[in-house]
Amino acid sequence: MSKSTDDAALLRQRAGTPMNPTDPDAPLTEQTAAELRELALEKGEPFDGSLTELQAQERIKALKEM
Known part of the structure; x- marks a missing residue:
């Protein structure tokens, strides 16, 4: 991974966004x-x-919906 990719991943983690939102096991x-x-x-x-x-x-x- 590049530095910018690592930085983006870290920002997503801090924001509470899963690394791979389509991963059913996230x-x-x-x-x-x-x-x-x-x-x-x-x-x-x-x-x-x-x-x-x-x-x-x-x-x-x-x-x-309840």
């Missing part, structure tokens, strides 16, 4: 976890911090 970011936690609390649903980023995004979508 770990849950702090930003997504916070949004999921807040929505689950509002809806009276349990929060599952063991979800992957993709699973959490799908759960957030479902909670918003």
